[in-house]
Amino acid sequence: MNVWIAIGVTVLGCYAVKLAGLLVPAGALERPVVKRLAALLPVALLAALTAQQTFADGQTLVLDARAAGLGAAAVALMLRAPFLLVVAAAVVVTAGVRAMGAG
Amino acid sequence: MVDRTALRDTGTGGKADRAVVRDALGVGVAVGLSGFAFGVTSAGSGLTLLQTCALSLLVFTGASQFALVGALAAGGSPFTAAAGAFFLGVRNAFYGLRLSQLLALPRAVRPFAAQWVIDETAAVALAQPTRRTARIGFFATGLTLYVLWNLTTLLGALGAEAIGDTDAWGLDAAGPAVFLALLAPMLRTGTERAVAGLAVLLGLGLLPVLPAGVPVLLAALAAPVVLWADGRRNRQEGGA
Numbered sequence: 001m002n003v004w005i006a007i008g009v010t011v012l013g014c015y016a017v018k019l020a021g022l023l024v025p026a027g028a029l030e031r032p033v034v035k036r037l038a039a040l041l042p043v044a045l046l047a048a049l050t051a052q053q054t055f056a057d058g059q060t061l062v063l064d065a066r067a068a069g070l071g072a073a074a075v076a077l078m079l080r081a082p083f084l085l086v087v088a089a090a091v092v093v094t095a096g097v098r099a100m101g102a103g
Numbered sequence: 104m105v106d107r108t109a110l111r112d113t114g115t116g117g118k119a120d121r122a123v124v125r126d127a128l129g130v131g132v133a134v135g136l137s138g139f140a141f142g143v144t145s146a147g148s149g150l151t152l153l154q155t156c157a158l159s160l161l162v163f164t165g166a167s168q169f170a171l172v173g174a175l176a177a178g179g180s181p182f183t184a185a186a187g188a189f190f191l192g193v194r195n196a197f198y199g200l201r202l203s204q205l206l207a208l209p210r211a212v213r214p215f216a217a218q219w220v221i222d223e224t225a226a227v228a229l230a231q232p233t234r235r236t237a238r239i240g241f242f243a244t245g246l247t248l249y250v251l252w253n254l255t256t257l258l259g260a261l262g263a264e265a266i267g268d269t270d271a272w273g274l275d276a277a278g279p280a281v282f283l284a285l286l287a288p289m290l291r292t293g294t295e296r297a298v299a300g301l302a303v304l305l306g307l308g309l310l311p312v313l314p315a316g317v318p319v320l321l322a323a324l325a326a327p328v329v330l331w332a333d334g335r336r337n338r339q340e341g342g343a
Contacts (some may be wrong), residue, residue: 002175002181003154006181006188007161007162009185009189010185010188010189011157013161013189013192014162014167014188014195015161017192018192018194018218020199021199021202021216022202022216022217024199028108030200033205035197035294037326037327038196040294040295041326042285044291045190045305045319046191046248046286046319046324049170049173049306049308049319052306053173053282058315059310063158064274065201066276069273070276070280070283073283073284074283077283085226086280087137087140087281089275090273090276090280091140091274092273093276094275095272095274097273098109098275100271102301
């Protein structure tokens with residue numbers, strides 16, 4: 001049940017902000033500080049999420065095979081690999097490190 | 104002379120149309136296929152097939168979906184989990200704001216087009232030189248991505264049941280890799296890197312001491328903090 005509540009709230013919230021952008025008069029969100037903040041918020045959230053989903057196990061910080069996978073993704077990004085290859089690199093390296101018995 | 108001009112116009116128009124469709128398909132296919140990773144991650148986090156597919160059909164903004172299932176798997180409450188997903192979705196409002204002027208859609212179409220206002224459709228549409236190619240780019244990217252994302256979500260969720268322990272296959276690394284791939288192009292200046300660095304410190308530092316989901320929301324404070332510090336420094340430099 002809790003999951004459905006979370007899904008319902010997310011569906012409504014995410015659709016509302018998409019629609020708001022298309023419907024809001026252009027002036028309303030055009031203040032420079034608002035635009036800057038809107039550009040920086042996803043940076044903060046994505047960085048925090050990347051770190052947590054790589055280094056967290058529940059509420060404990062851990063260093064395991066996922067860190068190697070994320071490193072592989074970072075290398076793929078620096079080599080300008082396409083999106084799918086970046087994700088694949090992370091998955092394959094993580095699985096590989098686990099298969100070797102580490103992490 | 105007139106004929107040649109007309110011919111050249113239609114010629115470049117046709118070529119531009121094809122080029123934008125090709126761009127749209129490239130983005131739509133590459134990102135659409137990663138719905139598989141979402142399906143696997145979501146099913147691996149304990150969501151049912153129906154819940155997983157409902158997210159892709161109705162939320163349709165990848166980072167928010169990954170964040171939601173990640174927070175639920177970590178034991179977050181439904182509201183902190185949804186709040187994290189929502190804040191990640193807020194950027195779509197700003198894409199919509201720019202797209203509404205560029206695409207100039209009729210009011211009746213906007214509620215339907217809204218569901219497709221995401222990173223990828225905005226990126227393709229905003230890169231176009233004309234309204235016509237922007238519209239083609241938006242709808243071609245949106246359609247390809249929506250269809251593929253939902254199909255591969257279904258396949259991923261079914262596949263997760265078939266392959267059993269998704270962690271053994273390294274699939275728990277897909278979520279963070281997706282986040283990193285979305286984040287990397289945003290790290291252009293020192294300000295963005297400072298925000299990312301501070302957010303990582305906050306997200307990891309608060310994780311052991313606060314309930315699941317809350318540290319990510321507090322990490323979002325990195326954005327206003329760095330913005331404020333930037334503004335202060337600029338004023339000081341301006342005054343000196």
